[in-house]
Amino acid sequence: MSLTLFNVLAAVIIIVAFVALNAAYLVWAERRGAGRIQRRPGPNINGPFGLFQPPLDGLKLMAKQLLIPNNTDKAVFITAPVLAMFPAIMSFVTIPFSDILVAHNINIGLLCVFAFASMGGMSLFFAGWSSRNKYAMMAAVRAVSQSVAYEIPMLITVITVVMISGSLDLREIVRQQSGNFLHWNIFPLLGNSHNLLMPFSFLIFFICSLAETNRAPFDLGEAESELVAGYHIEYGSMGFGLFFMGEYANIVVGASLATLLFLGGWACPFGLFPGVWWFLIKVYALIATVIWIRWTFPRTTIYSLLNLSWKVLIPLSLFNLLLTAGLLKVF
Amino acid sequence: MTPSLFSADGLVGIIFLLMLAATLVGAIVVVTAKRLVRALAGLIVCFVGVASMYFYLNSPFVSMMQILIYVGAIAVTIAFAIMFADPEGKEQKNHGNLLSGPVGFCCATLVTFGLAALALSANWIPFAKINDGSVKEVGTQLLTTHAMVFELVSVLLLIAILGALVIAREGRRN
Numbered sequence: 001m002s003l004t005l006f007n008v009l010a011a012v013i014i015i016v017a018f019v020a021l022n023a024a025y026l027v028w029a030e031r032r033g034a035g036r037i038q039r040r041p042g043p044n045i046n047g048p049f050g051l052f053q054p055p056l057d058g059l060k061l062m063a064k065q066l067l068i069p070n071n072t073d074k075a076v077f078i079t080a081p082v083l084a085m086f087p088a089i090m091s092f093v094t095i096p097f098s099d100i101l102v103a104h105n106i107n108i109g110l111l112c113v114f115a116f117a118s119m120g121g122m123s124l125f126f127a128g129w130s131s132r133n134k135y136a137m138m139a140a141v142r143a144v145s146q147s148v149a150y151e152i153p154m155l156i157t158v159i160t161v162v163m164i165s166g167s168l169d170l171r172e173i174v175r176q177q178s179g180n181f182l183h184w185n186i187f188p189l190l191g192n193s194h195n196l197l198m199p200f201s202f203l204i205f206f207i208c209s210l211a212e213t214n215r216a217p218f219d220l221g222e223a224e225s226e227l228v229a230g231y232h233i234e235y236g237s238m239g240f241g242l243f244f245m246g247e248y249a250n251i252v253v254g255a256s257l258a259t260l261l262f263l264g265g266w267a268c269p270f271g272l273f274p275g276v277w278w279f280l281i282k283v284y285a286l287i288a289t290v291i292w293i294r295w296t297f298p299r300t301t302i303y304s305l306l307n308l309s310w311k312v313l314i315p316l317s318l319f320n321l322l323l324t325a326g327l328l329k330v331f
Numbered sequence: 332m333t334p335s336l337f338s339a340d341g342l343v344g345i346i347f348l349l350m351l352a353a354t355l356v357g358a359i360v361v362v363t364a365k366r367l368v369r370a371l372a373g374l375i376v377c378f379v380g381v382a383s384m385y386f387y388l389n390s391p392f393v394s395m396m397q398i399l400i401y402v403g404a405i406a407v408t409i410a411f412a413i414m415f416a417d418p419e420g421k422e423q424k425n426h427g428n429l430l431s432g433p434v435g436f437c438c439a440t441l442v443t444f445g446l447a448a449l450a451l452s453a454n455w456i457p458f459a460k461i462n463d464g465s466v467k468e469v470g471t472q473l474l475t476t477h478a479m480v481f482e483l484v485s486v487l488l489l490i491a492i493l494g495a496l497v498i499a500r501e502g503r504r505n
Contacts, residue, residue, distance in 0.1 A: 005341075005342060008342060073366060073368060073369065075369065075372075076368055076369060076372055079372065106391060108391055108392055108395055111392070111395040111396070111399065112391075112395050114399060114403075115395040115396075115398035115399040115402075115403065116398070118398070118399055118402060118403025118404070118407075119375075119398070119402050119403065121407060122375065122402070122406060122407070122410070125407075125410050126368070126372065129368050129413070129414075130368060140414070141414055144407060144410050144411065144414070145411075147407070148407055148411075151403070
């Protein structure tokens with residue numbers, strides 16, 4: 001396959017459009033979901049079911065004045081929102097939607113996604129630190145300690161999956177799970193792992209992806225009851241909009257990874273018609289769960305958040321890693 | 332044959348030059364920035380630039396590891412250190428004397444010249460792509476050809492962990 005400029009441009013446009021549209025409409029989905037859970041309508045004025053709300057919000061944000069407070073570190077202040085969107089967009093370069101639908105499949109795709117995802121925490125740090133605002137600074141401290149704490153169990157869990165499939169190629173990992181739902185990595189019986197704790201692995205991964213994307217109940221970086229708004233307190237107009245969209249774009253990446261690693265990617269639960277639709281169904285089911293969790297659970301405190309990672313999730317994931325290694329050796 | 336500017340190859344070339352510039356600019360920002368946060372930002376830009384150099388050298392695995400470890404772990408650790416420092420980031424006065432600039436420049440030139448001479452005169456063994464980046468290949472190489480380095484690195488990490496534990500326990504006793 002020859003790579004032409006047209007191919008490159010088409011891939012870039014499709015990826016950016018996909019990420020941006022998802023981010024915009026997940027805001028809508030979240031507000032509707034929140035409304036449903038709290039027994040109120042949510043946005044329902046603009047267009048059918050309020051569907052025109054996201055583009056109108058975007059227009060409003062872009063029309064507003066870009067305000068940079070006086071004492072901020074300007075260069076860093078402006079870079080931070082860009083960095084918020086960048087990892088999610090880069091991740092989708094190598095995330096396969098189906099066997100053939102992928103912008104550029106590289107054989108270390110999983111590593112690539114995590115390399116760029118690890119840059120996400122820096123965006124929050126830069127935003128909070130360059131704002132020169134007490135609340136933003138507190139949020140930055142929290143965000144960095146949180147992202148460090150949860151990256152470890154997440155990567156250990158991912159290593160477990162990589163050991164089972166013996167590949168960092170996301171397409172290959174999914175291929176090994178093809179067939180009905182008993183072959184998926186999350187179910188230990190017919191899969192390659194024989195590890196009965198794989199559902200817990202999935203749970204650890206899911207919790208970590210919630211914490212890494214700063215979602216409730218782990219959204220300590222933007223705890224509005226304590227920090228007014230959090231790391232983006234000084235941002236207005238589209239700077240704030242980019243942070244907001246970045247959060248949802250990262251959720252899409254997290255849900256896609258969980259689907260690819262544990263839920264069989266584009267494989268159908270009953271072995272029928274595998275394809276991109278199954279991938280999207282699983283991803284959006286996971287995203288719906290994320291939204292559901294946010295409006296159901298209250299926010300934790302920073303200490304219990306860090307304790308959960310260092311004292312529960314890391315030992316559990318390490319144990320699971322050792323167990324999987326042993327089982328792979330035995331079988 | 333030089334590829335046209337408006338082809339995929341041309342784009343690759345432009346990005347190569349951009350990343351090269353980013354590496355240099357990032358490195359300069361690191362040493363000249365007055366605020367620690369800016370220095371860190373420059374360092375990250377530099378790391379990403381170096382990672383892209385690895386990518387152009389046909390080793391995407393090393394490139395991704397560079398980003399994962401240096402940007403994802405080391406830069407975050409530095410961020411921790413910055414958070415313990417003075418948050419206002421007072422502009423520091425330059426403490427060096429007049430000689431430090433020229434002498435430093437001469438030393439840097441010498442080192443660069445030496446390295447370049449070494450690289451040019453060395454008898455490079457042409458590797459056909461060492462590995463295709465597959466985990467198996469990398470793992471095999473690590474535990475056979477590079478086992479010594481691997482073990483040394485783990486000893487280093489062990490010492491670092493022990494040192495951290497010792498320091499942490501001292502703090503608790505006081």
